[in-house]
Amino acid sequence: xxxxxxxxxxxxxxKAHTIRIWEKRYKLLQPERTSGNVRLYPSIELMKLxxxxxxxxxxxxxxKISQLNEEQIREEVRHLIESQPVNAEIQxxxxxxxxxHYDERGFSEALSYNFEQMGVRRAFLDVVYPFLNRVGILWxxxxxxxxxxxxxxxxxxxxxxxxxxxxPFEGAEEKETFLLYLPEGEYHEIGLMLANYIIRSSxxxxxxxxxxxxxxxxxxxVKNVRPDYxxxxxxxxxxxxxxxxxxxxxxxxxxGDAILVCGNVPKEIVEEDLPKQARVLRKVEDLxxxxxxxxxxxxx
Numbered sequence: 618x619x620x621x622x623x624x625x626x627x628x629x630x631x632k633a634h635t636i637r638i639w640e641k642r643y644k645l646l647q648p649e650r651t652s653g654n655v656r657l658y659p660s661i662e663l664m665k666l667x668x669x670x671x672x673x674x675x676x677x678x679x680x681k682i683s684q685l686n687e688e689q690i691r692e693e694v695r696h697l698i699e700s701q702p703v704n705a706e707i708q709x710x711x712x713x714x715x716x717x718h719y720d721e722r723g724f725s726e727a728l729s730y731n732f733e734q735m736g737v738r739r740a741f742l743d744v745v746y747p748f749l750n751r752v753g754i755l756w757x758x759x760x761x762x763x764x765x766x767x768x769x770x771x772x773x774x775x776x777x778x779x780x781x782x783x784x785p786f787e788g789a790e791e792k793e794t795f796l797l798y799l800p801e802g803e804y805h806e807i808g809l810m811l812a813n814y815i816i817r818s819s820x821x822x823x824x825x826x827x828x829x830x831x832x833x834x835x836x837x838x839v840k841n842v843r844p845d846y847x848x849x850x851x852x853x854x855x856x857x858x859x860x861x862x863x864x865x866x867x868x869x870x871x872x873g874d875a876i877l878v879c880g881n882v883p884k885e886i887v888e889e890d891l892p893k894q895a896r897v898l899r900k901v902e903d904l905x906x907x908x909x910x911x912x913x914x915x916x917x
Contacts (some may be wrong), residue, residue, distance in 0.1 A: 794844045
């Protein structure tokens with residue numbers, strides 16, 4: 618598998634202009650070239666660049682890094698991983714390395730390490746979300762190596778499902794109930810799953826419907842479960858009318874406290890356009906504030 622210089626920029630965070638300078642000045646990377654003289658980088662070159670980024674993040678100079686061979690660079694990175702407290706950039710690069718090579722065992726071990734050292738919430742915010750953003754699957758559907766994207770997202774899903782399954786149910790019966798779902802056309806449920814983990818770990822009940830749920834099915838569940846709150850995520854961009862119509866259908870049968878709308882709200886929509894029960898949550902802390910303090914939704 619090969620990557621363009623723009624894909625290297627996206628995955629590593631290093632500007633294409635800087636990559637070209639490093640190639641010319643330090644012979645750091647050795648791209649292949651097409652008949653039209655376009656740079657193409659094999660996976661091994663991407664891995665080298667990710668390791669270089671890790672060293673740069675830990676106060677190495679590029680001039681010093683360029684004096685090391687590939688094995689020496691990898692050895693220095695291994696030393697950093699083993700000897701330091703959790704470093705988000707190092708962990709992100711490790712997840713990228715495992716994704717590129719479809720290394721399921723390494724990916725799972727890296728996620729477990731992050732969850733154990735940082736806690737599920739912090740690991741998601743500091744490591745998993747930035748990682749997923751780099752491979753283009755959190756807030757948009759990219760056409761860049763979809764097999765790798767599915768490989769990574771499915772392992773993340775599996776890990777958070779395991780974390781949710783480990784949470785106790787005791788005491789939740791006396792707390793409010795949250796209904797969580799993704800509307801039709803929405804398939805990337807990792808953000809919704811994190812919300813479910815936060816809700817459950819805070820001692821509340823949840824009814825989790827998952828991805829791409831038809832609106833009439835959501836309405837049926839609302840009428841039967843009678844949740845106190847409804848939580849929905851929008852990841853892909855939607856036209857205002859496609860965004861609002863399902864919300865109003867749900868609002869028509871909802872008798873609880875609030876419908877919490879998270880994610881990618883169309884910029885054309887203002888608060889007055891939403892159903893009166895709906896509120897937009899801008900960040901994870903908004904949900905946590907509601908759960909921990911009993912804060913009024915209208916104050917968010």
